[in-house]
Amino acid sequence: MARYAIGDIQGCYRQFMELLQLIYFNPSKDILYLVGDLVNRGPQSLEVLKWVYKNQDSVITVLGNHDIYLLARFNHLVKLDSDDTLGDVIRDKNINKYIDWLRSCPLVYHDNQYIMAHAGIYPQMDFNELLHINHSVSNHLQSADYVQFVESIFGNKPNYWSSDLSSLKKMKFAINSCTRMRFLERDGFALDYRYKGDLANMPEHLTPWFQTPFNPSINKKIIFGHWAALGFFHEERYISLDTGCVWGRKLTAINLENYELAQIAYSHD
Numbered sequence: 001m002a003r004y005a006i007g008d009i010q011g012c013y014r015q016f017m018e019l020l021q022l023i024y025f026n027p028s029k030d031i032l033y034l035v036g037d038l039v040n041r042g043p044q045s046l047e048v049l050k051w052v053y054k055n056q057d058s059v060i061t062v063l064g065n066h067d068i069y070l071l072a073r074f075n076h077l078v079k080l081d082s083d084d085t086l087g088d089v090i091r092d093k094n095i096n097k098y099i100d101w102l103r104s105c106p107l108v109y110h111d112n113q114y115i116m117a118h119a120g121i122y123p124q125m126d127f128n129e130l131l132h133i134n135h136s137v138s139n140h141l142q143s144a145d146y147v148q149f150v151e152s153i154f155g156n157k158p159n160y161w162s163s164d165l166s167s168l169k170k171m172k173f174a175i176n177s178c179t180r181m182r183f184l185e186r187d188g189f190a191l192d193y194r195y196k197g198d199l200a201n202m203p204e205h206l207t208p209w210f211q212t213p214f215n216p217s218i219n220k221k222i223i224f225g226h227w228a229a230l231g232f233f234h235e236e237r238y239i240s241l242d243t244g245c246v247w248g249r250k251l252t253a254i255n256l257e258n259y260e261l262a263q264i265a266y267s268h269d
């Protein structure tokens with residue numbers, strides 16, 4: 001058995017299939033860790049969803065911002081974004097089963113060695129409290145009135161963490177930090193939603209989330225994606241996997257036993 005983690009696929013089905021061939025992925029014995037953002041922007045979101053749904057017993061997926069957007073879009077909670085490529089997903093005859101499967105995916109997954117969340121783990125949070133909130137979010141997403149819940153979690157506020165927040169605000173903060181975070185304000189560590197670029201050009205008042213002091217309860221290597229401008233990084237405490245396939249760059253897999261990398265370039269035909 002081998003475990004592999006793969007970055008943001010965003011509908012790049014062809015590259016996803018080529019990457020699985022390159023790593024000799026065998027769904028009967030290997031496990032894939034997917035950092036989320038399976039869909040949107042790219043050309044074949046439906047094919048990606050079908051594959052992941054069919055192989056769900058061999059796949060661990062955490063929710064990305066685009067996956068949550070699909071839940072909202074399916075339920076007519078958001079305006080159609082001009083870059084949206086989810087039309088064929090929404091119209092598919094099996095859409096209900098894909099939506100129900102997405103509703104069963106967590107925000108955060110962890111095992112003995114790793115913690116995985118789409119954008120990362122907010123460094124100031126107690127990890128056990130985050131797991132508790134993760135569990136509440138899953139319960140809401142799987143409840144009969146999940147549409148109301150999805151409607152209630154949109155928006156940038158609160159952009160700071162406090163254990164005094166209400167339970168809904170804690171869930172909103174956990175969803176925003178786990179699925180959208182890149183930079184924090186140096187002073188007070190509030191989430192910043194404006195700057196999405198690289199580290200070289202970051203405004204002075206910001207710091208990347210992973211370069212701030214961590215709560216000691218966050219003591220495993222963090223696997224994340226979401227940040228195409230950051231690209232691939234592997235350091236002692238984290239693995240960054242979004243290498244911008246949907247923006248014409250690469251799709252990346254890392255073997256979680258020996259850290260061998262495999263990559264497929266977006267365009268080679």
Ligand SMILES: [Mn+2]
Nearest residue numbers: 037064065226
């Ligand atoms: Mn994302």
